[in-house]
Every structure is written in structure tokens, then in C-alpha cells.
Amino acid sequence: MQAGGPASAFVAPAAGTHGPAPLPLATQAEAVAAATASGKRKLVAGSDEHKAQRWLDFQARNAAKAEPWSYERWEKQYHTNMRNTSVGLAREAEYRQAMNAESKTLKTPLTQRQIDMYIGDELYCGQLKTGKMGLNKQARTEDIPKDGELIKAGYQVEYILEKGGSKPFLTALDRIGASYKIGPQIP
């Protein structure tokens, strides 16, 4: 299990205190058990298993003296983000159709890289970001270094930043030799 603490750290919110219970208790237990057993397997965003694991992760990351969100508040944010994920995935599909591209993966020296829009005849690897992009931990330590490896191996990497990116994010792209386009590239 990742740094999410033991499964016992999952405390079902009591009705009336943190709002309605999000899942029946049996389902919660199954989801937590599945999340606990999942190890490093990538969980499917939006699944019960994913949700339970992310709640564990969230609780474990708060310091003892912090004032963490209630389950109700956390769950609201979770569903907002999952909706955004769906929108992002749908947008990716629109780009793929417009560009005659495919969703692909490639194993890099830094583990597997998901490619949102791949065009084989051009060795083109497109990455779509529908929200404003900052140089967050995922981008800084995983995604951009992996893209750097793709470029060294001969692939073209381009980011489509529909709502732009921060200066550090763009600097990181420049550093690996990736190109980027700001703003929507399809209607």
C-alpha cells in the first residue's frame, strides 16, 4: 500500500455529523480492502476502490494539528474532480478524432508514459491539459522527465495547454525540448 496508513484509519463518517454516509458499510469495507490490497496497481479514477484509497491518502497526509476537511467536504471535492477528469477524457477523445491520433503507451527508462494523442507517421506524442498547468509534483518528477526521455529517443512531444501554463511549467518544457500550444486547438 502507498503512504495511506492502515485500512483501520478509514473512519466511516457518522450520519448527521459529516453528512450522509457515502457508501454502504459493506461496500466501504470491500472498497478499503481492495484499495489496501491494490499495492502499486493504478486505480481507476472514480471507482469505489479509488475513492476509498484517496480518502485514506488524504487523512494520512494531514498533520496531527491540521484541520482536515470533513468527509462531506472531501467527498464533494472528489466528485467535482472526477467530473473534471471525465471532461478532460472526453476532450482528449475529441482531439484524437480531429488529429487522427490514438491513445498509446510507451515504456520509458522512467517507467510507462501514457500518450494522449499519438500519431505514428510523425512519431508525435501530444499531451492535452484542459486546466491551467502548474509544475506540480507529478509533472516535475514524473511526466516531464519521462517526456524528456521520449524526446531523446526521437519522438516529438507537444503539450496543448488549453488554459495556459505557469512559467516554471513552460520552462520545464523548454528544458526538455518539448513544444507547446496555448489555448484550444479545436472548436
Add this chain to the structure above:
Amino acid sequence: MATLLLDPAAENERLQLLLFEMPDRQEDFLEAAAAEGYHLDYTLDTLPELERYLHDHAAALAWRDKSADAVARRLDCWSYIGETFRENFGGGWNVSLTDPNSVLYGQFVLQDFGDRGLEFSPANTLQAYLLRGKPAIRSMMEAHVHIAPVDLSDLPEESS
């Protein structure tokens, strides 16, 4: 687009045929190249010589030319790239069949070099060079064996 699942036995037959024909094809390729003044002997130092050959024969090798003649010419070039990789970094030829969603699925690749389970695609390496004239073929090879990820530690980590 759904990926068509390949038959491993049929793909292995394809691989064996490639490897069966490779020595004679490569011998002919090297002789013809030598007659034109290109010295190729599978050492890393001859890769700039191969790049010179690619520049000089760019029209006949153009990636978008799908004629049998162009395909055969490119086959000899990427076979040379693959053999140079194998001679210098180890590994052996195979068909990439591990991940149906991989960019390399169904391609002839070099495997079993290094300790990261990577695959090197000679055809993609040739394609990248023909399309863009960079990076150098040697550096594309070395990116698979001498791993040095970009250092972004001087840039601030942001929250989103």
C-alpha cells in the same frame, strides 16, 4: 481505434524470416554503400557515416514513400541501426508483443539489454532521423542505455 491483437506464432515467423535474410541483405547493403564511398562496419563511430548516407539518399528513403523499393531501402538502413545497437549494447531481435497498447506493438525491436526491460526500435530511430534530421542516431541509441533524466530540481514545485 482498437488495436488488432497479433498472433505470436505468425509474428515469430515474420521475425525469423527477417533474421534469416538479414546477413545477405546487409552484406549487399554494405558493399553497395562502400562502392559509393560510405564506410559502414557496425561501430558507433560509423553512425555519422550512415547519417551522411541518409542525407544523400533522402529522396529515395522518404518516410512517406510506401513503394516497395523505398521500403526495402529503409529496411536495410534500420537493420544496420539495429545490428549496430546489438553489437555495441547487446540484446537480441524480437517482435514487441507485451503491450497491445504500446507504440511499439508489432514492431521489430531489440530486447534484453540493460536492466530496465526497455525496447529499442531501429525503425522508429530511422524514422525520427528521416523526419527531423535529429537527434543523432547514436544519441537516440544511447538514450536507451545511458539513462540521465532531466534535472528539474531548481524549478519550484507548484500546487496544481
